[in-house]
Amino acid sequence: MTLTELKQFMDTHKKEIDVRMPDYIETMKGPQTLKEAMTYSIQAGGKRVRPLLMLAAVSAFRSVEEQDYQAACSVEMVHTYSLIHDDLPAMDDDDYRRGMLTNHKVYGEAFAVLAGDGLLSKAFEMISTLTHISNDRKVRMVMELAQSSGLEGMTGGQASDLEGENKTLELKDLEYIHDHKTGALLTYAVTAGALLGDAPEEDIKKLKQFSRELGLVFQIKDDILDIEGDENEMGKAPGSDEGRNKSTYPSLLTMSGAKEKLVFHAEKAKSFLPGSSSYTSLLKDFVDYVAERAH
């Protein structure tokens, strides 16, 4: 497979995801302003990397089915919730994300907290109401998502990230942060895809190792783009991490060191891909996509 074929896969499925995302909230009963706040952020664009990664993992084992979109959109709900909370004044205090006002700038802090809360609960509901996989697999997905999103995963990573501001971190601390803040949910996306596809346990194990490396590629690339990226494509000003005195891969390793590390983890990720069937090349191409993206 080539990056063109991956791009086609992503374009096709991204459209389906973008169409469905607001529907999951629209059909719910609840206070109108809170529904709007939740919908605002899930419609605020984004590359949909996590759901697409989940579908790429599914298609390693079988073709994508309608119900897979519900599982895939579910991880995007969790990602969106984390962005809303991370942007809050008490956290990263961001006014813009992807070129749009952040949730609390539009709906106020209270509703931003609640919109995030509502999206996290919704994600678990969406897993529990899948109809195309066994309850055993659903329970496993709930467990994996809960662990990836909580203290031992993303939430813990965000806490460490906040504690690390204005400190010069060692490389291992930086990796801990990214492994949890970004890596855990990417790993969940791939693991869930494998669970949806009824993958053997051995493959799931290898795909988790794959995901960990992919997560590092993702974050190193983010740090590089923060310095070298184009403001229009990024939706935020380059250098914003530097301005907040955050340790980054380029600041710890120099830019060329960071780029070497990017290639190292990209290759390592690919080495964990099980088997040699056509699907693995879709995930393999995903690594290159993440490493070479421009925003």
Next chain:
Amino acid sequence: MTLTELKQFMDTHKKEIDVRMPDYIETMKGPQTLKEAMTYSIQAGGKRVRPLLMLAAVSAFRSVEEQDYQAACSVEMVHTYSLIHDDLPAMDDDDYRRGMLTNHKVYGEAFAVLAGDGLLSKAFEMISTLTHISNDRKVRMVMELAQSSGLEGMTGGQASDLEGENKTLELKDLEYIHDHKTGALLTYAVTAGALLGDAPEEDIKKLKQFSRELGLVFQIKDDILDIEGDENEMGKAPGSDEGRNKSTYPSLLTMSGAKEKLVFHAEKAKSFLPGSSSYTSLLKDFVDYVAERAH
């Protein structure tokens, strides 16, 4: 059964719950400060009404087992998460709860948001890792909890509550708020107890109707206590709702009207209890306990 027997049931099981609550967090790996923030609030006292209600519902169908505590503590994690977020400056802006500083007063707003987030994820993990019930029942519990805690339940109720401040609400608006903000999670607690006890669907349906009424009893009593309660027993100053211009049952119905309504819903709750076996009298006594408590 008598209120004394219920009290004994509650005292016994409350001890077990209080001992176990911090253990679920202690055994997790994550940033120390965030663990402390989560532990602070789950150890900050409280009557443990929701887990005890769940165990009372379990004991309607069989005796309480060790693993039931995990399910019971799980709903208390969700309750605690909601208190931490509700206390935030952007929400109810409370400095004290149960006579102790609120989470954000001790750990700051960012960690309070994250502590709440971590507790919600943890709750779903605790259901997914139960070993004494079928995966079918666990999936159902996840679905019920997600619906009770999210936009269609507690989070939606909190949003409506915030929107209702400084407005004179009609009784139906006040009931909508309480049905969702407080009632939904109480209903989940009873429903989950019935699911743990492998109750027939018909009983679950009746117990949900029971819970809705119990939720109203709970809230009407809260409003009455806010005016008539003893500050030492309550852990907060009486009249604090009034001070924030919140509509309450006594403000809409007068105090004697509110007390009549309390009795009405207490009787209605009891009328939904299925069968006449000994267990139902434990839940029946729970209604009286809620209606007659002093704090």
